[in-house]
Amino acid sequence: xxxxxxxxxxxxxxxxxxxxxxxxxxxxxxxxxxxxxxxxxxxxxxxxxxxxxxxxxxxxxxxxxxxxxxxxxxxxxxxxxxxxxxxxxxxxxxxxxxxxxxxxxxxxxxxxxxxxxxxxxxxxxxxxxxxxxxxxxxxxxxxxxxxxxxxxxxxxxxxxxxxxxxxxxxxxxxxxxxxxxxxxxxxxxxxxxxxxxxxxxxxxxxxxxxxxxxxxxxxxxxxxxxxxxxxxxxxxxxxxxxxxxxxxxxxxxxxxxxxxxxxxxxxxxxxxxxxxxxxxxxxxxxxxxxxxxxxxxxxxxxxxxxxxxxxxxxxxxxxxxxxxxxxxxxxxxxxxxxxxxxxxxxxxxxxxxxxxxxxxxxxxxxxxxxxxxxxxxx
Amino acid sequence: xxxxxxxxxxxxxxxxxxxxxxxxxxxxxxxxxxxxxxxxxxxxxxxxxxxxxxxxxxxxxxxxxxxxxxxxxxxxxxxxxxxxxxxxxxxxxxxxxxxxxxxxxxxxxxxxxxxxxxxxxxxxxxxxxxxxxxxxxxxxxxxxxxxxxxxxxxxxxxxxxxxxxxxxxxxxxxxxxxxxxxxxxxxxxxxxxxxxxxxxxxxxxxxxxxxxxxxxxxxxxxxxxxxxxxxxxxxxxxxxxxxxxxxxxxxxxxxxxxxxxxxxxxxxxxxxxxxxxxxxxxxxxxxxxxxxxxxxxxxxxxxxxxxxxxxxxxxxxxxxxxxxxxxxxxxxxxxxxxxxxxxxxxxxx
Numbered sequence: 001x002x003x004x005x006x007x008x009x010x011x012x013x014x015x016x017x018x019x020x021x022x023x024x025x026x027x028x029x030x031x032x033x034x035x036x037x038x039x040x041x042x043x044x045x046x047x048x049x050x051x052x053x054x055x056x057x058x059x060x061x062x063x064x065x066x067x068x069x070x071x072x073x074x075x076x077x078x079x080x081x082x083x084x085x086x087x088x089x090x091x092x093x094x095x096x097x098x099x100x101x102x103x104x105x106x107x108x109x110x111x112x113x114x115x116x117x118x119x120x121x122x123x124x125x126x127x128x129x130x131x132x133x134x135x136x137x138x139x140x141x142x143x144x145x146x147x148x149x150x151x152x153x154x155x156x157x158x159x160x161x162x163x164x165x166x167x168x169x170x171x172x173x174x175x176x177x178x179x180x181x182x183x184x185x186x187x188x189x190x191x192x193x194x195x196x197x198x199x200x201x202x203x204x205x206x207x208x209x210x211x212x213x214x215x216x217x218x219x220x221x222x223x224x225x226x227x228x229x230x231x232x233x234x235x236x237x238x239x240x241x242x243x244x245x246x247x248x249x250x251x252x253x254x255x256x257x258x259x260x261x262x263x264x265x266x267x268x269x270x271x272x273x274x275x276x277x278x279x280x281x282x283x284x285x286x287x288x289x290x291x292x293x294x295x296x297x298x299x300x301x302x303x304x305x306x307x308x309x310x311x312x313x314x315x316x317x318x319x320x321x322x323x324x325x326x327x328x329x330x331x332x333x334x335x336x337x338x339x340x341x342x343x344x345x346x347x348x349x350x351x352x353x354x355x356x357x358x359x360x361x362x363x364x365x366x367x368x369x370x371x372x373x374x375x376x377x378x
Numbered sequence: 379x380x381x382x383x384x385x386x387x388x389x390x391x392x393x394x395x396x397x398x399x400x401x402x403x404x405x406x407x408x409x410x411x412x413x414x415x416x417x418x419x420x421x422x423x424x425x426x427x428x429x430x431x432x433x434x435x436x437x438x439x440x441x442x443x444x445x446x447x448x449x450x451x452x453x454x455x456x457x458x459x460x461x462x463x464x465x466x467x468x469x470x471x472x473x474x475x476x477x478x479x480x481x482x483x484x485x486x487x488x489x490x491x492x493x494x495x496x497x498x499x500x501x502x503x504x505x506x507x508x509x510x511x512x513x514x515x516x517x518x519x520x521x522x523x524x525x526x527x528x529x530x531x532x533x534x535x536x537x538x539x540x541x542x543x544x545x546x547x548x549x550x551x552x553x554x555x556x557x558x559x560x561x562x563x564x565x566x567x568x569x570x571x572x573x574x575x576x577x578x579x580x581x582x583x584x585x586x587x588x589x590x591x592x593x594x595x596x597x598x599x600x601x602x603x604x605x606x607x608x609x610x611x612x613x614x615x616x617x618x619x620x621x622x623x624x625x626x627x628x629x630x631x632x633x634x635x636x637x638x639x640x641x642x643x644x645x646x647x648x649x650x651x652x653x654x655x656x657x658x659x660x661x662x663x664x665x666x667x668x669x670x671x672x673x674x675x676x677x678x679x680x681x682x683x684x685x686x687x688x689x690x691x692x693x694x695x696x697x698x699x700x701x702x703x704x705x706x707x708x709x710x711x712x713x714x715x716x717x718x719x720x721x722x723x724x725x726x727x
Contacts, residue, residue, distance in 0.1 A: 001642050004649060010636065013709045047711020231709045347719030368713040371702050 007230030037064030037359025044364035060361035074099035089124035121153035128165035176293035200226035209264025286329030325352035395494035402522025419505035424516035432516035445536035457585030461504030473592035477539035489528035552627035557673035568658035589662030607667035630698020
């Protein structure tokens with residue numbers, strides 16, 4: 001398959017693995033956080049850990065949009081779905097994320113709420129057209145990649161004069177999350193979490209470009225390599241980061257040059273800037289309240305904002321006490337450090353969000369890598 | 379006045395007619411549907427007796443019996459339809475015991491308003507599949523449910539077959555060291571069905587692999603009566619089926635990603651939809667687990683048959699108290715090939 005096979009060539013991967021092994025200094029260790037769930041998934045799915053020397057450690061970051069949404073926002077979505085006449089449209093993964101009181105959208109659907117799984121914002125828009133008597137609410141989640149499609153849907157709703165369509169906006173921003181991690185006491189003062197470098201997002205960077213990472217690479221002195229989601233992209237990014245660390249550099253480098261430019265997608269950025277504004281603060285699962293880390297619709301588009309159309313509850317109930325999703329999302333703990341992992345929490349019965357999405361650190365490790373824990377313990 | 383000689387003076391309207399509640403009511407309309415639709419198409423001695431059951435002689439020895447419900451959506455897909463699938467699926471379930479399929483039953487649950495033209499098309503396809511397989515539909519049942527209480531048509535088929543002497547194929551017979559063979563490319567059926575779903579809106583040239591495997595199996599069993607396990611990787615695909623066998627047999631497995639054949643079009647569609655071909659359903663492929671020494675002979679027999687032209691070895695069974703199915707990826711790393719969590723694609727068979 002053209003444009004795919006080239007990035008999944010096992011022989012090339014082995015070659016890069018040898019270079020990494022040769023260049024990694026055995027006297028030190030390399031702690032590399034892949035921010036995105038897409039990278040986490042590729043690392044687990046292709047077993048890339050087996051290709052890296054023991055002193056090069058990958059730490060899974062919070063870049064899984066399903067994982068970082070706090071319990072309160074899931075509860076709010078369920079609350080919306082329960083309102084009279086509302087049809088809630090959501091991406092499939094969100095259905096199984098546990099809210100408080102052991103509820104989830106899937107359970108609300110079984111109770112009789114009209115909740116539909118859609119593949120795109122436009123599916124939701126079509127539903128709104130087909131059912132003028134229903135209020136169709138799109139549960140918008142995701143980082144900078146999924147914000148432009150939400151913007152387009154609202155533009156179309158405006159053009160079609162669809163009064164029964166609205167968006168429950170939960171779009172969040174990558175750079176503020178990375179900054180929050182680097183500012184956390186574990187990284188900054190306690191030093192309990194070592195973070196030497198970042199693999200920067202693939203799809204997010206196609207929109208925002210590589211420029212936004214320049215500030216914190218400089219400020220926090222951590223190298224960043226933006227990489228695609230194919231396994232060879234990840235291997236190449238690790239090689240580039242090992243080299244930067246060895247040379248004491250902290251540059252923003254772009255491995256994903258086939259899709260990412262320094263300035264990103266100007267058209268998409270302009271559309272988002274026109275329609276969305278920063279929330280003063282937004283709660284992330286694991287990271288807590290992060291200032292200026294999420295978007296909401298600007299006043300001229302308030303008519304399509306579900307949070308303005310209904311008095312959506314803004315509670316923030318705590319996570320399950322034993323669930324370590326928060327610490328795992330910050331890179332402080334590994335899935336195996338959680339008491340629930342693999343015992344009561346599995347992809348069939350997720351207790352925390354990291355076990356839901358295939359991009360979540362726990363689901364990826366359980367599904368693809370759990371044999372490693374047994375090898376270690378035996 | 380002359381009485382009409384035929385029981386049903388006006389034949390079923392196969393162009394504009396629709397199934398209504400009288401077709402399941404036990405009266406004359408139902409008799410006509412059975413006569414003109416089912417008996418006309420399936421036409422065999424046992425069925426033609428028009429009894430509520432089929433009577434036939436049975437050979438001595440061990441028999442197998444199986445049943446399966448077909449609820450696929452859409453009803454017609456590239457390479458097949460619910461009718462051919464209902465024959466192939468049940469014939470294959472019999473064949474996976476190494477058995478020779480003898481006969482099938484068919485139950486139709488039809489929603490009021492279903493076009494007779496579609497029913498005729500499905501029944502014709504079912505009859506063709508049954509004749510090609512040499513396995514007659516000897517008895518059947520028709521029910522009609524009110525509009526909104528079904529989804530067009532559901533079909534159940536049951537089947538019986540006989541197991542040749544000395545053959546004891548079962549999911550619990552895989553042993554460490556056994557070879558794992560598959561008869562061809564993975565994921566064709568699921569992707570073909572999915573390409574027809576309205577909500578996905580993409581087109582492919584992929585045909586479902588729906589086919590009856592019993593003739594190839596008969597040749598395999600004749601060559602190596604001591605085959606350990608046969609199973610068709612339908613729902614949940616190769617991944618789910620290997621996990622079922624690993625847990626039934628209490629063994630681990632190691633397969634090589636690079637050896638699992640997947641058509642480029644299927645890989646492309648899976649990339650686009652975020653699916654893993656290892657989890658996508660097949661309806662005309664089998665997994666064979668056998669002693670290492672028998673692997674080459676079985677591969678030769680499979681490759682000599684049109685349905686096994688791409689047969690290949692993908693790995694081996696091994697000792698593992700956790701019964702993990704593991705895979706060496708194309709990159710050279712290792713991963714678990716896990717059970718499917720939830721449903722990757724609903725109603726695909």
